[in-house]
Amino acid sequence: xxxxxxxxxxxxxxxxxxxxxxxxxYPITPQSEIAEYYAxxxxxxxxxxxxxxxxxxxxxxxxxxxxxxxxxxVITATASQGLxxxxxxxxxxxxxxxxxxxxxxxRSLSAPINIHCDHSDAxxxxxxxxxxxxxxxxxxxxxxxxxxxxxxxxxxxxxxVLVNLDGFTLTHSSQVVETLSDEAVKGFVGEYKAVYPLLxxxxxxxxxxxxMPDYYFxxxxxxxxxxxxxxDVFLQVQEEYAKLCGRPYRxxxxxxxxxDAERAIVVMGSTAGTAKVVVDELREKGERVGxxxxxxxxxxxxxxxxxxxxxxxxxxxxxxxxxxxxxxALYLDVVSGFAGREGPVFVNYIYGLGGRDIPVEHIAQVFExxxxxxxxxxxxxxxxx
Amino acid sequence: xxxxxWHGRGGQGAKTVSQILAQIVxxxxxxxxxxxxxxxxxxxxxxRAYDRIADEEIRIxxxxxxxxxxxxxxxxxxxxxxxxxxxxxxxxxxxxxARSEDEIRKVTGFSGKIIAFDATKIAQEAGTGxxxxxxxxxxxxxxxxxxxxAEEELKETLSHRLTPEVVEKNLKAFRAGYEAAKGxxxxx
Numbered sequence: 001x002x003x004x005x006x007x008x009x010x011x012x013x014x015x016x017x018x019x020x021x022x023x024x025x026y027p028i029t030p031q032s033e034i035a036e037y038y039a040x041x042x043x044x045x046x047x048x049x050x051x052x053x054x055x056x057x058x059x060x061x062x063x064x065x066x067x068x069x070x071x072x073x074v075i076t077a078t079a080s081q082g083l084x085x086x087x088x089x090x091x092x093x094x095x096x097x098x099x100x101x102x103x104x105x106x107r108s109l110s111a112p113i114n115i116h117c118d119h120s121d122a123x124x125x126x127x128x129x130x131x132x133x134x135x136x137x138x139x140x141x142x143x144x145x146x147x148x149x150x151x152x153x154x155x156x157x158x159x160x161v162l163v164n165l166d167g168f169t170l171t172h173s174s175q176v177v178e179t180l181s182d183e184a185v186k187g188f189v190g191e192y193k194a195v196y197p198l199l200x201x202x203x204x205x206x207x208x209x210x211x212m213p214d215y216y217f218x219x220x221x222x223x224x225x226x227x228x229x230x231x232d233v234f235l236q237v238q239e240e241y242a243k244l245c246g247r248p249y250r251x252x253x254x255x256x257x258x259x260d261a262e263r264a265i266v267v268m269g270s271t272a273g274t275a276k277v278v279v280d281e282l283r284e285k286g287e288r289v290g291x292x293x294x295x296x297x298x299x300x301x302x303x304x305x306x307x308x309x310x311x312x313x314x315x316x317x318x319x320x321x322x323x324x325x326x327x328x329a330l331y332l333d334v335v336s337g338f339a340g341r342e343g344p345v346f347v348n349y350i351y352g353l354g355g356r357d358i359p360v361e362h363i364a365q366v367f368e369x370x371x372x373x374x375x376x377x378x379x380x381x382x383x384x385x
Numbered sequence: 386x387x388x389x390x391w392h393g394r395g396g397q398g399a400k401t402v403s404q405i406l407a408q409i410v411x412x413x414x415x416x417x418x419x420x421x422x423x424x425x426x427x428x429x430x431x432x433r434a435y436d437r438i439a440d441e442e443i444r445i446x447x448x449x450x451x452x453x454x455x456x457x458x459x460x461x462x463x464x465x466x467x468x469x470x471x472x473x474x475x476x477x478x479x480x481x482x483a484r485s486e487d488e489i490r491k492v493t494g495f496s497g498k499i500i501a502f503d504a505t506k507i508a509q510e511a512g513t514g515x516x517x518x519x520x521x522x523x524x525x526x527x528x529x530x531x532x533x534x535a536e537e538e539l540k541e542t543l544s545h546r547l548t549p550e551v552v553e554k555n556l557k558a559f560r561a562g563y564e565a566a567k568g569x570x571x572x573x
Contacts, residue, residue: 004407004417115423137444169446173420174407273444359447 007138007170012037014145017185021072024052024063028082030167031105057082061089068098071197080107094129099152100160107167116355117167119320130160132298134268138175141165150237156229166270252301254293261290263370267318278363306337312344314370351381386439393458396428398517403434469495502565511558522562
């Protein structure tokens with residue numbers, strides 16, 4: 001059914017339909033409305049979820065960990081400083097292989113304090129062990145919340161999954177979203193059966209054990225196996241979901257007019273939509289340009305992205321966060337696939353920090369800039385200098 | 386694609402009507418975006434809200450720089466802000482004011498189509514006090530949207546939070562706003 005709704009509402013709707021056992025959440029702009037909608041659903045008796053109104057994001061993630069270890073299906077949401085506060089325990093959620101799904105309403109990190117979008121928060125959790133997916137629209141945020149549930153809970157994966165949606169640009173913007181029926185979503189996510197639940201008192205297990213130099217390394221290697229299993233599971237769940245919803249989700253990324261492109265942009269989140277408009281405009285003028293929009297950022301689909309970009313002459317990789325002291329994280333991800341082999345020229349663009357708007361003219365400048373570029377260049381888009 | 390910018394003050398319902406408009410045009414099968422501009426939010430502060438309406442999927446996620454329609458709910462903003470900024474020459478400027486079209490043209494410097502009418506008075510006479518609804522009526526007229534479709538949506542949306550009596554007053558205010566702007570179309 002098609003409705004006009006904000007990104008918040010789209011995420012909250014997916015959560016209502018999934019109906020997790022536990023939601024532990026603490027409000028923070030621009031995520032708060034997700035928590036508010038869900039609290040309303042609980043108050044109205046639309047869901048049987050145990051809502052835990054905690055006193056901080058650290059507590060939110062801690063409550064999620066406790067509930068997930070007990071065997072519950074768990075969802076939370078946060079943004080910016082909230083994620084920063086969560087990160088200590090997010091690493092533990094991943095280390096314990098707990099399938100916690102989280103909507104991350106992307107927002108800059110302080111200082112200076114700012115409530116608007118960039119991807120600094122997602123980048124902060126880059127190495128946490130959580131799977132990360134980026135949405136272009138409220139529709140994708142809805143769809144990937146449902147997909148994330150199955151991905152997180154797959155026995156081979158069992159990891160937290162972050163679904164990123166751009167703060168304000170997607171969370172607070174009303175868009176047309178097509179939702180599935182409650183039955184379809186419930187049928188898709190199925191009944192959750194936790195592995196080694198703490199509350200299975202007949203089969204007692206230890207969670208959060210101590211590991212000294214004798215075993216820590218092996219346990220971390222085993223955690224990496226969850227990440228290694230994730231791509232195949234992602235594709236399989238996404239394919240199944242695409243059949244269910246009728247939207248053409250396929251692959252780890254969307255290749256938009258990329259096949260014969262000489263110049264290409266790699267980007268994550270809502271900016272991909274604006275970039276598509278520019279690709280269309282330039283294509284009409286006969287310019288061979290294209291776009292690669294990353295859905296799955298962690299684990300990073302290096303091999304597939306390398307193949308997709310191998311035919312281009314110049315590629316702009318756009319990072320919506322600074323990795324201070326180095327080129328952008330997405331830039332390094334993409335370029336790493338070309339180590340030891342011939343490839344296009346790669347330029348890094350840092351853009352959109354703290355909600356700086358990205359009009360079509362700026363994207364057009366990127367494509368123009370790719371006509372004269374050298375690998376390793378770092379450029380700032382939309383910055384006043 | 387038609388882009389609309391609403392100017393109001395916090396509490397006047399610019400954001401609310403921008404969202405109701407989105408629901409109205411969805412009923413006609415259009416694609417739509419509605420979003421406010423977020424600064425420090427407080428009652429009485431200048432706020433802007435936007436709509437994008439198109440027949441095809443809307444993928445752009447940037448701000449609106451060259452609107453086709455500008456709606457000024459609070460005329461005190463005419464002096465403090467450049468409300469006609471970026472408005473396309475063949476666009477329409479709709480202002481809630483008791484002043485004449487010529488006076489508005491002088492204040493804003495806009496040379497295109499101007500619709501000036503007293504939405505505050507309409508709202509008062511209808512018994513609602515909120516000029517945003519007659520302004521919505523004017524936008525629906527300028528877009529050439531079926532007013533019956535718009536009324537159905539408005540009625541349904543408002544019925545969630547208002548009594549039938551107050552909903553009826555709002556529909557009356559909506560119709561008066563629609564009539565005030567009827568005959569002027571965007572882009573024509």
